[in-house]
Structures are given as structure tokens and as C-alpha cells.
Amino acid sequence: MSPEARLMDGSALARTLVEQAARRAADLTERTGTAPCLATVLVGDDPASVTYVRMKRNRCAKAGILSRHVALPAATTTAELVGTITALSNDPEVHGILLQHPAGPHIDERAAFEAIAPEKDVDGVTCHSFAAMSFGLDGFASCTPGGILRLLDHYDVDLAGKHAVVVGRSAILGKPVGMLLLGRDATVTYCHSRTTDLASLTREADVLIAAVGRPRFLGGEHIKPGAVVIDAGSNPGNVGDVDFEAARTRASLITPVPGGVGPMTIATLLTQTVDAAAAQLNAV
Template identity: 60%
Template sequence: MPARLIDGTKLAAETLDRIAEEVRAGVEQGLRPPCIATVLVGGDPASHTYVRMKVRRAQAAGLATRRVDLPATTTTERLLTTIEALSADPEIDGILLQHPVPPQVDERAAFEAIAADKDVDGVTLTSFARMAEGSGGFSSATPGGILRLLAEYDVDLEGIEAVVVGQGPILGRPLSALLTAHGATTTSCHVLTKDLRSHVERAELLVSAVGLPGLIPGEWIRPGAVVIDAGYSHGKGDVDFDGAVERAALITPVPGGVGPMTIATLLDQTVQAWRTHV
């Protein structure tokens, strides 16, 4: 029997509807709306597209937005000054620094300039530590969205054999930490992993976040596994969907699986921050 599809578009829409209702109720009570600030350095077309999409979704849910676009020649010092000012602004609830930044900018220093209570994208080391400890705080947006999908489809993480393919600082690493904090036995694979197939074949839960179409053939998928394809390149995921759908129990489509939940989680965490600021 083909796998059941995990519908990220549906859950994201439900999440955004809930957010809009909560914001509407707060504004009717005389509160200011939540506000998310986006910071974009340079002219990368894909980054501009992502930021426009996030701003549109935020505004549609009733959030206020503040967009800060800086030139590609921006220095680390200027970017830090910009982020520190946003962190100190009481009208700002969440700060999103669009990744990646130009090579002359110290991205890690820029992330660390975001105040912990406004790190709604979960990119600071403080947020990572809290994820690893399971002590609350804001999750990285895409990993947090993946956990919400798993919960929506009643995937029990306690004791599950989980394999995460990809160790990027925005997705792979924080997701591995989150899964482990929720009781999974987690293996983190990367470009140096020997015999990737052997790891994938034993995974009860497989998450791939590399961005290399066809990296994982369908025949590698363990029968009955849950497959979360968080890779994306030219409209395709990392996993051979046609092959995997015949073996998995649950699987995310690409697109329409993980992607929609990233923005929904980002905005939901902005509203969480807003609750503590107003």
C-alpha cells in the first residue's frame, strides 16, 4: 500500500489561521500587533524571494513587519549595529536574518547579535543549547516545523531509530538535537559518512536535508518508515519519491511537505515572543 502523504500545506494553513485569530483578538483588546523584522544583506534573488514570501505571510496573518535591506558591501560591524538596534527596539518581537550573508560578513557573529527573546528563527547558540537540552525556547524554524508535522501525524519519537542526513547549522544539526531531546535514538549523517545506505536502511524515521535530488533511492527505505524530505533543489527533494512512496508508511511530498511549515513556525514563534513583550 502506498505511503500516506504528510500534508504540510494543510497544517501550515491551520497554524496561520490560528495565529491570525490570536492577533486579531489581541488588537481588539488594544494591544499592538506582533512585529517581525527581516534583515537581508545583498541582492541574491532567491533570498529576496524568500523574504517577500515571509513578509506577505506575516502581513496576511495580521503581523506588522519591518524590512531592512542592506547592500552587498555591508560589513560585519554595520550588520551587528543594525541587529543590535532591532534587538533593543521594544516594538520588535522577532528578528529574522536571511541566510546566507555575503562572504565578508561573519554570519555567526550576526546571529549572536540577535536578542535571545527575539530569536524566533532559532539561530543563536543559546537557542541551540536549549533545543539540545529540551529546555524550551525557540526552535530553528524548519526543524521545529518538522516536529510539528510528526506530532500532527502521531509519530511517537520515544525510542525511534532516527537518521538525519545533512549537518547544516540551520536544519540538520538542530534537528538532530531536537529529535534526541524528544527521546529518539539519532544518527547524524554527512558527506564523510561511510556506507550511507546501511544507515538509511535501518531508519524508522528518515530525514534528509541535503538539497541533492536523487541522493536516496527508494529501495533504501525501510518498509514502514516515516520519510521527511527536507531537501530541495529545482523543485525536487533528496529522496526518490516514486520509489519511497511504495515502501514508507508516511512521507512528505516535495513541494508541499516541510516547506510551508517553516514560515508557519517562524510566525508562530513570533507570536509567542509577542505574548511575553506586550
């Protein structure tokens, strides 16, 4: 690793954010008599999804946030899923709703996401949240992009005027993180797996966000010397979208996988759940 390169420790920052969320949750519970509650919805029994939901529920418990888990069979229809989420949206005892992605190839996920009430969209997946985030209005950021911005702030990365390149265009990661960066006065370029001559664009990036979902998709040749590299990839074997060993000799700051972006996603989810509960209980 070059002397300038530093690891961006998402695990350490996430612990601090979760501790803050826990203190706020305890204060809210004491003042209102109601603890923040996050409802998790899981369709089917995909092992990775089951693990992710269990992890999020465990984090909730440690932060003093109640969790209500709704497990639905794999054969659940879109209409049934929408009905379940609508009921949770209308339940005053639930303050945040998380639909674990992916819900299954037969599910219209967009229809399911849109059944989440905006004030309970603590995962930032609805069109309402995306629009609010894009226009700089009150709303919830998508959790992984929101966690990335918190990480950049913690390491004092000044985004104004910088060229940020986002590799990936998913609705819950690539697209929203680009809008958040734009809101910080960065100049943003979106790329993806079909971009022609990708390296010529990524080498221009002062801040490179890898969110394409392909293991080690970006190598050292893709990285401008001194760039800040955020690897939001999560692939089998705890491998990111960036070839870490090659990238860390060129980057000034880089996130590891695991221990970089992942913990920040959960910390942001818990923070936004407490925010949502405080607003709904008129106890901001």
C-alpha cells in the same frame, strides 16, 4: 505508490497553524494595542533570498503580523550587519528578527546571528536557542526542525524508542532536528555526505530526515520498508533530497516537495513571532 504510503500534507497543516497564529495576533493586538512585529534583514539582492523574504512578509500580512524590512547592500560588512541587528534587538517595537540566510560569503553569519536578542530569535538560529532546545528549556526552535516536529505530531508518529537517522549536519537544520528528536526519546544517528556506506545506516531508520542539500541524494535503496521519510531538501526545480518516486513505494509516510516541510517552516516562524510578542508584551 504502495497502499500504506501516505503523503504528509504540510500545506494543509500550515494553513491551520497560520490561522491559529492570526487569531492569536488579533487577540494580542486588541488586548495590548500593539501588533506583533517581525523584522526581516536581507543583505544583497540574491533572487531566491528576495523571493523568500517577500513570501514571509506576505504571510505576515495575512496573519495580522507587522513586518519591517531592512534591505542592506551586498557590500555591507559584518560589523555593519551586527550593528543593524543590535539596533533591532534593542527596539521595543520589534518582537522577532529574521536574518535571511545566506548573508554573503564575506559575512561572519555566526556573529550576525548572535547579535539577535534571545527573546527575539524567532527563527531559532542563535547558540542560546540551540542550547535551550537541546536541554528542553524555554526558547525558540529552529523553524524548519520545529515545523518537522509539528508535522510528525500531526500524523501521530510516535518517536519514543524509534531509530531516527538525520542526513545533514547544518547548524539550522540537521543538528537541531536531531536534538529535538532526541528530546522525544528517539535514538538519533547523524549522517552526512561523507558518511561511509550511507545506505547501510539509513536503511535502519524508522524515521529518515533528509537535510543534506543535494537533489535526489537518497534513493529507494536508502529507505527501510515502512519508514517515515521527511524530505527537508529545497533544490532548484522544486526537487528534494529524496528521489520521491522511488521512496514513496517503500515509505509508510512521506513529505512531498514542494508542499511538505517548506510551508511548515513559515508557519512555525509566524507562530513563534506571536509567542515572542506575547511574552515581550506580558500578555501570554
